[in-house]
Every structure is written in C-alpha cells, then in structure tokens.
Amino acid sequence: MSPVPTVPSTGAPACHASSAELQCPDSHHHSHVPHCPQVPVTPLPAFPTTAEEDDGADAELDTQAMVRAQNQKKKKSGGFQSMGLSYPVFKGIMKKGYKVPTPIQRKTIPAILRGRDVVAMARTGSGKTACFLIPMFERLKAPSQAGARALILSPTRELALQTLKFTKELGKFTGLKTALILGGDKMEDQFAALHENPDIIIATPGRLVHVAVEMKLKLHTMEYVVFDEADRLFEMGFAEQLQEIITRLPDCHQTVLFSATLPKLLVEFARAGLTEPMLIRLDVESKLSEQLKLAFFHVRGDDKPAVLLHLLRSVVKPQDQTVVFVATKHHTEYLKELLTAQGIRCTHIYSSLDQTARKINIAKFSQGKCPVLLVTDVAARGLDIPMLDNVINFSFPARAKLFLHRVGRVARAGRSGTAYSLVAPDEMPYVFDLHLFLGHPLVLAGAQEMPADAGGVLGRVPQSLVDDEECLLLTDHEASLELRSLRRVADNAHKQYLRSRPGPSPESIKRAKDLDVSQLGMHPLFSARFEDTELERLKFVDSIKTYKSKATIFEINATSRTPASTVMRSKRRHDHALIEKFQRGQQEKRAAALKGQGLCLAPCKTQDGEGEQEDLQNVFLQHGGQKRKRGRGGEDGPSKKPQQLAQQDEDFYIPYRPKDFESERGLSVGGEGSAFEQQAAGAVLDLMGDENHNLNKSKQLLKWDRKKKRFVGQTGQEDKKKVRTESGRYISSSYKSNLYEKWKQKYKVDERDEDEEGPRSREQFRGKHRRGHGPTQPPAQGRVRSELKNKQQILKQRKKAAKQRFLQSGGLKRLKARNRQRVQELRQMAFGRRAGAAKKGKLRKRM
Numbered sequence: 001m002s003p004v005p006t007v008p009s010t011g012a013p014a015c016h017a018s019s020a021e022l023q024c025p026d027s028h029h030h031s032h033v034p035h036c037p038q039v040p041v042t043p044l045p046a047f048p049t050t051a052e053e054d055d056g057a058d059a060e061l062d063t064q065a066m067v068r069a070q071n072q073k074k075k076k077s078g079g080f081q082s083m084g085l086s087y088p089v090f091k092g093i094m095k096k097g098y099k100v101p102t103p104i105q106r107k108t109i110p111a112i113l114r115g116r117d118v119v120a121m122a123r124t125g126s127g128k129t130a131c132f133l134i135p136m137f138e139r140l141k142a143p144s145q146a147g148a149r150a151l152i153l154s155p156t157r158e159l160a161l162q163t164l165k166f167t168k169e170l171g172k173f174t175g176l177k178t179a180l181i182l183g184g185d186k187m188e189d190q191f192a193a194l195h196e197n198p199d200i201i202i203a204t205p206g207r208l209v210h211v212a213v214e215m216k217l218k219l220h221t222m223e224y225v226v227f228d229e230a231d232r233l234f235e236m237g238f239a240e241q242l243q244e245i246i247t248r249l250p251d252c253h254q255t256v257l258f259s260a261t262l263p264k265l266l267v268e269f270a271r272a273g274l275t276e277p278m279l280i281r282l283d284v285e286s287k288l289s290e291q292l293k294l295a296f297f298h299v300r301g302d303d304k305p306a307v308l309l310h311l312l313r314s315v316v317k318p319q320d321q322t323v324v325f326v327a328t329k330h331h332t333e334y335l336k337e338l339l340t341a342q343g344i345r346c347t348h349i350y351s352s353l354d355q356t357a358r359k360i361n362i363a364k365f366s367q368g369k370c371p372v373l374l375v376t377d378v379a380a381r382g383l384d385i386p387m388l389d390n391v392i393n394f395s396f397p398a399r400a401k402l403f404l405h406r407v408g409r410v411a412r413a414g415r416s417g418t419a420y421s422l423v424a425p426d427e428m429p430y431v432f433d434l435h436l437f438l439g440h441p442l443v444l445a446g447a448q449e450m451p452a453d454a455g456g457v458l459g460r461v462p463q464s465l466v467d468d469e470e471c472l473l474l475t476d477h478e479a480s481l482e483l484r485s486l487r488r489v490a491d492n493a494h495k496q497y498l499r500s501r502p503g504p505s506p507e508s509i510k511r512a513k514d515l516d517v518s519q520l521g522m523h524p525l526f527s528a529r530f531e532d533t534e535l536e537r538l539k540f541v542d543s544i545k546t547y548k549s550k551a552t553i554f555e556i557n558a559t560s561r562t563p564a565s566t567v568m569r570s571k572r573r574h575d576h577a578l579i580e581k582f583q584r585g586q587q588e589k590r591a592a593a594l595k596g597q598g599l600c601l602a603p604c605k606t607q608d609g610e611g612e613q614e615d616l617q618n619v620f621l622q623h624g625g626q627k628r629k630r631g632r633g634g635e636d637g638p639s640k641k642p643q644q645l646a647q648q649d650e651d652f653y654i655p656y657r658p659k660d661f662e663s664e665r666g667l668s669v670g671g672e673g674s675a676f677e678q679q680a681a682g683a684v685l686d687l688m689g690d691e692n693h694n695l696n697k698s699k700q701l702l703k704w705d706r707k708k709k710r711f712v713g714q715t716g717q718e719d720k721k722k723v724r725t726e727s728g729r730y731i732s733s734s735y736k737s738n739l740y741e742k743w744k745q746k747y748k749v750d751e752r753d754e755d756e757e758g759p760r761s762r763e764q765f766r767g768k769h770r771r772g773h774g775p776t777q778p779p780a781q782g783r784v785r786s787e788l789k790n791k792q793q794i795l796k797q798r799k800k801a802a803k804q805r806f807l808q809s810g811g812l813k814r815l816k817a818r819n820r821q822r823v824q825e826l827r828q829m830a831f832g833r834r835a836g837a838a839k840k841g842k843l844r845k846r847m
Contacts, residue, residue: 069371085110088173089137092128096170107280109134112256117277119230126282128258129166132226135256136200137171139224142197147221148179150200151646153245155232157182157355163228164202183207184355191215205233205241212248214740219248230257253273286405288438292411293418296431296442296458296524299466305338306469308394308463310373311420312344320389321365323373327395327407329353330493332374332712334486335394339372340485341476346372377402385409393421396430400437424456428512429504431458436508445521459523462530462538494769516545534644558655623667671750 042825079100082095101109105127108120112135120131152167154160164180171178179193181203190211194201201208211217227233233242255274288294299307308324316322326332330351339346347361347370364386373385376396388410391450397403410417423431435442445459452688477483505511521527527535672806705712743749789797806812 432508
C-alpha cells in the first residue's frame with residue numbers, strides 16, 4: 001500500500017498539490033476523486049511562491065496577462081475586454097456606457113499601456129480624452145502617498161474643466177484624487193489642493209508655472225504627462241511655460257500628445273521631450289465628418305448681418321442649436337443686441353467675459369433656453385456641446401486648421417450637421433486655401449438647377465432677401481442709439497482684425513483674382529424657394545450689374561472727329577486681332593485653371609476628349625512661356641515642340657513639392673514653415689484675440705524716455721523683469737509674489753522638506769512648546785495637517801462666533817440697559833415700605 005502524501009503547511013503548495021491531484025487521473029490517488037477522468041479541468045494559474053514574492057512587478061504582469069486571456073475567452077476581441085484592464089477601470093468604462101472603442105482608442109490605448117510615447121491625431125469628437133485617461137487610470141491604479149503622478153495640460157479653462165468632469169466620471173471606482181489648477185481661481189485654494197496630496201493634476205500651463213514657482217514645487221514624482229491639444233499649447237504662446245514645466249519633470253516619465261490636428265514632422269514637438277515616439281494618424285485624408293454638410297455664401301461684408309438673420313429665421317430649424325463664430329468680442333455684443341431686437345433668443349461668450357457669466361451662458365445654451373450662441377475663436381477648441389446641429393462662420397477663418405476646429409463641433413458621434421460660411425470678397429483666397437487643405441473640389445453654383453442639399457457649393461444670396469432683412473435692421477438701428485454705437489465699435493474692431501489677420505497663400509490670391517464672381521449663380525439653398533419669373537428677374541439685374549463698356553474714354557462720342565478719337569479708332573483696327581486673341585486666351589486660361597485646381601463648375605458638362613486635350617495644350621503653352629507660331633491670316637499654326645513639352649511622363653516626372661504639401665502646410669504649427677514667420681511675434685495669429693488689447697499686442701507703443709528726453713518705441717518687453725527659477729531659467733517676475741509664504745503664515749503650515757523625495761517630502765507639522773506642557777506628538781509620517789476639527793474646537797468656534805454676532809448687533813447696550821432696569825427694581829424692593837428691608841450691602845450681593 002502506497003504511503004499517504006504529506007500535506008504542506010503553506011497555502012501555495014497545497015494549492016499546487018490539489019491541482020496536481022485533479023489533473024492526474026492515472027495517479028494512485030484517483031480513488032479519492034471518483035469522476036476525475038470525465039470532468040474537463042482547466043489548469044489553475046500558479047501563484048508566486050515564497051521565492052517569487054519579492055518580484056512584485058512580474059506578478060502584476062502575470063495578473064494582467066491572466067485577465068486579458070480570460071476576457072478574450074468570454075468576449076469577442078476588439079473591445080475594452082481584450083485590453084487587459086483592471087476591474088475598477090473597466091467598471092468605470094461600462095458605467096459610462098462605452099461598449100466598443102473608437103478607431104483612435106483601439107490604436108492608441110494598447111500602445112500607451114505598453115509604455116510608449118504616443119503622438120496621436122484624430123478629428124474632434126472621436127474620443128481622444130478617453131484615449132489618455134484609460135491608460136492613466138490603469139497605470140496609477142490606486143491612490144499613493146508618493147505625490148502627484150499624472151499631469152494633464154490643457155490650453156484653455158473650458159477644456160480643462162471638461163477633462164476634470166470626464167476624469168471624475170470615468171475614474172469613479174479608482175479612488176484617485178484630482179487637483180484643478182486654473183487661471184482665474186484663488187491661488188490659496190490651489191495651494192490647499194496640492195497639499196492634499198492629489199494623484200492627478202489638471203492644469204493650464206501659465207497658472208501651473210505660477211504655482212510651481214511660488215511653492216518651489218518639484219514634479220519628480222510624475223510618471224505620466226499628457227499634452228491635450230498639443231499644437232495649441234505651443235501656438236498660444238505657452239512655449240516658455242512649457243519649457244519650465246518640462247525641466248521640472250523627471251527623465252523617466254511617459255509623454256502623450258493628443259490633438260485634432262498634428263503635423264507629420266515631429267521636429268516641431270521635440271521640445272516636449274519625446275523619446276522614440278509612436279505616431280498614430282487617423283482621418284488624415286477625410287478630415288471632416290461624412291455627416292457634415294458645407295455651404296458657402298458669397299456676400300458683401302455689410303450684408304452679413306442681414307444674411308445671418310435670414311439663416312436663423314428661415315433656413316435653420318427653430319429647435320436646432322446653432323453656434324455663430326465671429327471675429328472679435330465687439331461683434332458678439334453687437335450681434336447679440338441685434339438678434340435680441342429681432343426676437344431671436346441668443347447668448348454670447350468671449351475671452352474677457354466673467355467666469356461666472358460664462359458658465360451661466362453655456363448652461364443656457366446647453367439646456368436649450370437660448371438656441372443661438374455667439375462665440376469668438378477662444379471657444380473653437382474644447383467647447384463640448386453634444387447636441388449641436390449647426391455652425392455659422394460669420395467671419396471666415398484665416399487658417400484651414402481653425403476652420404476644422406470650428407466645424408468639428410457638429411456632426412459628432414454619428415449625428416448629422418451643417419456648417420454655413422459667409423464669405424466676403426476679401427475672404428475668397430481663404431476659401432481656396434481651405435479646399436486645397438481638405439483636398440475637396442469647390443463647386444461653384446451656376447445657371448442650371450442643383451439639389452437644395454448639395455454640399456460644398458459656393459453661391460450668391462438673392463438680393464431681394466438681403467433687401468428685406470436690411471429694411472428691418474435699418475428700422476432697428478434708427479430706433480436704438482445703443483445699436484448704432486455698438487455697430488460703430490464693431491466696425492472699428494473689424495479694421496484692427498483685418499490688420500492683424502494672417503495673409504493667404506499667393507497661389508490662392510491668384511486663383512481668387514482669376515475667378516469671375518459675376519458668373520457665380522445663386523446658391524441652391526435659396527434657388528429652390530423662388531419661382532422661374534423671379535429667377536429671370538434676378539438674372540437680368542445681375543447682367544446689368546456686371547455690364548462693362550468696351551469703349552474707351554476717347555470713343556464716347558462716336559461722331560466726334562477729334563484727333564484722340566481718330567487715333568484710338570485706328571489703333572483698335574490695328575490691334576483688333578491681338579485683342580480678340582488675348583480675350584480668348586484669358587477665357588481658356590480661366591476655364592483650364594479652374595479644372596486644374598480641383599474646382600468644378602456645376603452647370604458645365606464634360607466635353608469630348610479632343611476639346612479637353614486642346615484646352616490643356618493651350619494652358620501648358622501659356623504656362624510654358626512658348627510663343628505660338630501664327631500661320632497666314634493670324635491663325636494659330638501647329639507646333640510640335642511645345643506639344644511635347646506639355647506632356648508629363650508619370651514614371652520620370654518629379655514634382656518640386658510633395659502631393660500633400662498643402663495639407664501638411666495647413667497642419668504645421670509655423671504656417672508656411674519659414675524661419676521668419678516662426679521668429680516674428682505675430683506669426684501665431686490663426687487664433688487671434690477678440691478685443692483691442694490682444695489685437696494691438698504686437699503694435700509698437702511710444703514711451704517717454706527721461707534720459708533721452710523724447711518718446712521712444714517699445715514692444716512691452718523692456719519693463720518686464722525676470723527671476724531665475726530653480727532650473728536656471730529666467731521667467732517673468734510676476735510669477736514670484738510670495739503668496740505661498742503668506743498663505744503658510746496664515747494657516748500655520750510648516751516648510752516642506754525639499755531635499756527628500758517620496759512620502760517624507762510631505763508637510764510635517766510641529767506643535768508649539770510651552771512652559772508646563774510637553775511637546776505634542778508629531779503626526780504620522782506621510783500625512784499632512786488635517787483640517788477636520790473635534791467637538792471642543794467646533795464648540796469653541798461657535799461660542800466665539802456667537803459672541804461676535806452679539807457684540808456686532810448691539811447686545812452690549814441692551815445688556816447695560818437691562819442691568820440698569822434690574823438695579824431699579826431691586827432698589828424699590830430694598831427701600832420700600834416693608835419693615836426689615838435689606839441693607840445696601842446685601843442688595844449689592846444679590847445683584
């Protein structure tokens with residue numbers, strides 16, 4: 001008979017022994033497990049033994065692999081289950097309602113979980129925020145006393161607040177603390193928030209540097225750094241602050257950059273300290289959502305308010321939410337008063353608006369109380385309104401990337417939306433820049449009918465509609481002095497906006513000049529609402545408007561026999577053939593140029609192959625600078641050599657710029673990419689200020705120099721003194737104002753031990769030594785001073801507050817009056833008619 005095996009005392013070997021007995025049906029112990037061969041048994045995972053207990057990281061990796069393998073068995077691959085997330089993180093994702101990751105999440109989350117530095121690009125509304133929050137929660141896992149371990153930098157307050165809200169919702173079950181460091185809030189509250197030992201810091205760069213300089217804050221415990229809207233962080237002038245933050249970070253941190261637009265070259269983002277980054281670019285070809293429809297209206301600058309009023313009344317549905325983008329804050333104030341006078345409920349947001357008023361206005365718009373929101377470009381990024389239906393570009397953006405972020409507010413998460421753009425004549429080159437950037441053809445409305453829902457069409461607005469709305473606006477301006485003053489201020493602000501607006505590319509300026517706007521038809525959105533007779537009348541008026549006399553000033557009087565008219569007639573007869581040839585060449589050049597630029601006229605049908613080939617040859621001949629040989633009679637003769645030059649061999653022809661040059665130029669931070677624009681102070685102007693102070697920032701000012709006894713020019717940089725930080729960099733002295741020292745003295749907070757790292761670097765609070773009392777016990781290591789009060793402290797504070805209220809309300813006077821009344825009563829009792837009355841000494845004792 002075989003000996004009975006000895007059961008080990010430790011738990012882990014027992015588990016191994018039991019699993020071995022269950023897995024070995026041929027063993028001599030199979031009598032104890034009667035049906036072992038028929039039951040399929042899955043091998044149990046081996047837990048780390050006593051020799052492996054010291055290696056906690058390997059055990060953690062094994063656990064993640066086990067979770068991933070188990071989830072892949074039960075759930076189909078491609079979801080959040082296959083990513084091997086921990087239970088608190090996965091529960092938060094399911095609680096939020098996410099079932100399947102978006103394409104950008106499916107690409108980036110596994111790479112970030114592996115510890116790679118990632119630069120990701122996807123269009124707005126594709127779930128970029130969850131891409132860096134889910135790996136952050138998975139890396140931090142639980143609260144720690146080591147200090148803040150994750151940093152999220154946002155360019156604007158609105159984006160930071162939305163990130164904080166999403167962080168709390170998604171990380172609900174992780175227990176991680178979050179601190180918000182934003183400009184405009186009290187710094188004392190931010191000092192207290194950092195003293196509570198948060199795990200995650202969500203901040204804007206300027207205020208974070210200010211707090212770090214005040215507190216002499218070290219960020220050596222940071223493990224995970226996120227640059228949200230990375231290109232905007234560098235473009236908005238935060239380069240100096242970002243450099244200061246990067247120098248405070250440790251060398252072993254992981255960096256993640258996210259934005260809706262990122263250039264292909266990572267040289268512009270090398271300042272962020274990337275280490276072997278992984279570039280993930282989605283939706284580069286299709287930069288706009290497929291559910292988004294574009295409409296471009298060619299209008300005069302003075303007619304824009306009338307067209308906007310007609311769009312909000314007749315085109316946009318009453319229940320739809322619409323965002324109107326304008327150039328400056330003065331336009332928002334003017335249009336708000338104008339629309340309110342016309343009975344349209346609206347609200348507005350701009351940069352210098354009070355934070356409380358900004359929150360109230362956003363809440364009004366989000367809850368549907370005001371269907372129209374007037375904003376400047378400060379809200380183009382990060383403003384998350386999920387149910388947005390329409391966007392109206394009252395002022396066309398000067399950069400294609402800015403247009404992308406404006407219209408990216410609509411058509412999110414499978415919803416459809418429309419973007420209407422009001423294009424003035426001086427804004428036409430920017431429309432060409434936009435379509436070169438997108439790679440889409442610009443469809444020009446023509447004489448023939450088009451469907452009303454045709455997308456990407458550029459057309460004119462009927463003058464009759466503009467006149468009707470102008471009459472109403474004129475009446476309002478005559479009745480309101482405030483409207484007239486606001487319009488005057490808005491016009492002056494628009495002039496300053498035009499001075500500081502970046503110029504378009506030379507190619508687009510040339511194409512805009514070649515475009516014949518007089519042949520532009522009515523937009524199909526309006527043509528479907530008119531009858532044929534009205535359309536004929538409008539065409540007749542347009543023909544009169546575009547009429548141009550071919551006679552010169554010397555030929556006005558046909559019967560005149562002056563020498564000037566005689567010379568002009570003889571010159572016209574002599575150059576008649578050349579003039580006709582030039583005009584014919586201009587028409588051919590314009591038509592061929594439109595075809596070569598990706599523009600297509602809607603009414604034009606495709607011609608036969610011979611006609612197209614002839615037009616192309618004419619265009620190449622003109623661009624090549626070759627002179628045509630004229631045969632007899634002034635007609636063009638055949639030329640073999642220029643025809644050979646007009647051909648391009650696809651195998652050997654090398655263009656002088658890449659195919660995606662226009663797209664990459666629009667995505668780049670430096671615009672054109674030249675060194676001059678990168679060094680100039682006003683190069684970053686695609687997101688300009690919305691008030692006079694910001695528009696005139698680059699304008700030189702005059703200041704009286706007492707030494708030179710005259711006015712000298714200044715740029716605002718002379719009076720700014722610099723202070724040296726711990727990293728050796730010089731920053732503005734306004735960051736060091738000793739607010740932190742005053743806060744520590746006010747709340748009796750001791751100094752931080754800056755030489756130590758980890759839990760011992762937290763605040764240590766020491767009690768006061770008094771005569772007759774021993775020293776108080778120091779708090780536990782790694783803890784800060786608790787702000788919770790016991791019963792005695794609360795009671796003492798209440799008594800003190802009650803006494804203060806009593807004295808402030810005149811209680812002392814009432815107490816004295818009551819005492820005097822009591823004295824009189826006692827005197828009457830003591831010196832009355834009764835016998836045996838008390839004496840004065842006893843009376844005083846009774847009192």
